[in-house]
Amino acid sequence: MRQLIVTAFVSTDGVMEAPGGEAGYRNTGWTVKAVEPDDGPYAFKGREQEEAGALLMGRRSYEAFVPFWPQADFFAGYNAMPRYVVSTTLEGDDERWPATVLRSLDEVAELRAGDGDPIIVHGSATLGHALADAGLVDRYHLVVFPVLLGAGLRLFSGADKDMTKLRLVEHETFSNGVQWQVLDVVR
Numbered sequence: 001m002r003q004l005i006v007t008a009f010v011s012t013d014g015v016m017e018a019p020g021g022e023a024g025y026r027n028t029g030w031t032v033k034a035v036e037p038d039d040g041p042y043a044f045k046g047r048e049q050e051e052a053g054a055l056l057m058g059r060r061s062y063e064a065f066v067p068f069w070p071q072a073d074f075f076a077g078y079n080a081m082p083r084y085v086v087s088t089t090l091e092g093d094d095e096r097w098p099a100t101v102l103r104s105l106d107e108v109a110e111l112r113a114g115d116g117d118p119i120i121v122h123g124s125a126t127l128g129h130a131l132a133d134a135g136l137v138d139r140y141h142l143v144v145f146p147v148l149l150g151a152g153l154r155l156f157s158g159a160d161k162d163m164t165k166l167r168l169v170e171h172e173t174f175s176n177g178v179q180w181q182v183l184d185v186v187r
């Protein structure tokens with residue numbers, strides 16, 4: 001079985017919305033506004049790319065990434081690996097960044113049940129919530145910024161469900177207070 005990893009830039013209070021500057025959120029670009037620059041967390045993001053075997057996204061994140069990611073040299077690994085988009089509304093692939101469209105969480109579970117390197121989920125808050133609620137997430141890779149944003153799209157689902165235990169398996173704190181956390185879902 002492949003490991004399914006959700007990765008995110010997140011504030012200490014759990015907000016993941018608009019870390020890089022996406023329009024429509026009042027605290028947009030908070031990752032660059034919150035702390036002094038430090039390349040440490042980005043080294044971990046590079047390692048994620050090297051270890052992943054496939055990229056999984058929700059439709060909105062896919063559409064947001066298409067104009068930028070295919071031309072970004074630092075995403076060369078993601079550009080070379082298989083990509084999957086979970087959507088019930090996409091008609092087909094965007095030729096600028098082809099991906100296989102999955103129509104349901106059952107199809108994601110089938111992909112996860114196969115052999116191969118980890119499947120990594122970027123962005124995709126709605127998909128991340130659904131995957132976690134369905135018990136499909138195996139691990140979280142979090143870059144936690146020492147900032148409270150209050151309102152905003154949250155990394156974790158607000159569904160009323162049984163407790164999910166996590167085990168911290170790796171962490172590091174950088175000079176700017178940003179933390180890298182690797183958390184396994186305890187089954």
